[in-house]
Amino acid sequence: MAEHPVPKIKLDYAFSVRIDFHERVVIDGPVRSRVYVPPSGGEIWGPRLQGKVVPYSGADYASNGLLNAHYMLQADDGAWIYIYNTGYIRRKDGKPVEVDDTKSDKEIDYYFRITPYFDAPFGPHEWLNRTVMVGTAKRYPNPDHTIFTYYAVL
Amino acid sequence: MAEQEPVPPIDLDFAFQIHIDFKERIRIAGPMRNNVWVPAAGGTIKGPKLNGKVVAYSGADYGGEFGLDAHYMLQADDGTYIYIHNMGYLYALNNPPGTRGTPEAGAAAVQEQGSQSFEAPSSKDVPMYFRITPYFNAPVGPHDWLTRTVFVGTGERFQNPDYTLFTYYEVL
């Protein structure tokens, strides 16, 4: 096969989302482990979107470090936006991610990268329905919250 | 109040390219949703992080109107089978979804076309937005890093012969 030139990808910072957490539940199942981590609230800011995370509108139902989050955002203009977020979280020191990690004050280094998919209504946010996005996330303890930084893939 | 933190950068590292050959393309326009069946007739993988082939007729893109939802198998040069689930968006830049009016109009347009088989133009003829986020499963071994790494990719369409070239970057 002839060598193909490698096309470049450009990332354009779109917006950030802070999500607050009050509960983290673990289901230790016979076949797999599943968590239930609902957003108790949150905020969205940045050049392409501003608004809030709708409290208790869903959760991350992750399994074995693979995110599986379904919840709702609401833009400042009132538009509802559905988010399905998937991606990976793992500790760079190789230890398993524990639910109690978020209570520790010790700085833990994670590989936490996500690819969110959105359903937004016709209107000013409809670009979300047709743009692949990639994000990085950072966890903070006391109070337990995560900041997600999202880039549009151009 | 919003956190006043610098925006962390994301670094990308070119990982591999997958060339996939196509022979059939079928679209189903249903009352509840539309989806396609576009099987991988074969292909090759080349790059610094993976080399091998696409297992012929091991799966397909079963996506909707402009969202990919592909499931198929790869085989690395060392014989390891790797499952790929690919998601993303593909549409013509001069006719992006959402500017075509209501979903009913879109569905009606597909029904009117009659034929279930469809053509996919080349990127040279029709500039398109073609970006994907693949997820992998591989057995414990030299390729299991794929199962805990996020990737982002771009696709380029060719005709005569009909193939797509996917370029994948590891998200560091």
Next chain:
Amino acid sequence: MAEQAIPKIDLEYVFSVRIFFKERVTFMGPHGGRGFVPPSSGEIFGPRLTGTVVPYSGADYAHFQNLANGIQINTHYMLRADDGAWIYIRNIGYLHRSKDPNKPTYFRMTPYFDAPKGPHEWLSRTVILGTGERRTNPDHSLFTYYAVK
């Protein structure tokens, strides 16, 4: 080709779930229609499971092309058994009104569960079929679940 006996399938009633709703959001976008209908509360009763629906633990994020043709059920939320066990439910199926006004609404689904090791772990390895009934005053749905034997 020789006649092949068609294997029988049995359905065994396992439990019912009644879910109350206060909010319903729907919008149309480039992917079609999307709904957001969270459970405000609910109860579980029956021979194999008793408990409650965890309020606002998820929703039906239904999708549809146009509402007249019906919706595709797409739910994620949490249950709690009376013994305290948390159970995740993922439900997919269809809800649509028959064109014949004498025929009932078609409301059928196949839920998938993640339950912890213990008395409810059978939910993680049993195919279950559900039927739903819509009720008003107050706005709720009654789901009846059967294990496929």
